[in-house]
Amino acid sequence: MKEIYLDNNATTRVADEVIEAMLPYYRTLYGNPSSMHTFGGQVHRKIEEARQEVAQLINAEPEEIIFTSCGTESDNTALMSAIETNPQKKHIITTKVEHRCVNNVCQ
Numbered sequence: 001m002k003e004i005y006l007d008n009n010a011t012t013r014v015a016d017e018v019i020e021a022m023l024p025y026y027r028t029l030y031g032n033p034s035s036m037h038t039f040g041g042q043v044h045r046k047i048e049e050a051r052q053e054v055a056q057l058i059n060a061e062p063e064e065i066i067f068t069s070c071g072t073e074s075d076n077t078a079l080m081s082a083i084e085t086n087p088q089k090k091h092i093i094t095t096k097v098e099h100r101c102v103n104n105v106c107q
């Protein structure tokens with residue numbers, strides 16, 4: 001029986017070109033971009049380049065681009081930003097089928 005993977009919504013195969021683009025960051029550019037040392041500075045500059053490229057792609061300003069590390073952080077950042085920038089708004093409409101991290105913030 002041939003098995004097929006139908007859970008790409010949860011995790012998916014990384015595209016070859018993404019693996020290729022990421023290899024330098026596994027092999028040589030692995031410094032912490034928040035650190036003051038040279039290794040970190042190199043990575044920090046690469047992240048800022050990426051921020052500029054993403055901003056250009058969607059016609060935004062680089063400072064409007066926020067990189068997050070996971071789905072939970074992304075959801076929380078979006079929701080908390082919306083709440084903080086719109087304090088006059090008192091309701092969020094959501095559904096029971098949202099991810100737990102969305103419903104937790106909404107509650």
Ligand SMILES: Cc1ncc(COP(=O)(O)O)c(C=O)c1O
Nearest residue numbers: 010069070071072073075099101
């Ligand atoms: C909408 C949504 N938010 C958050 C998450 C959790 O993602 P992570 O484990 O990367 O925090 C998922 C995971 O499936 C998700 O579908």
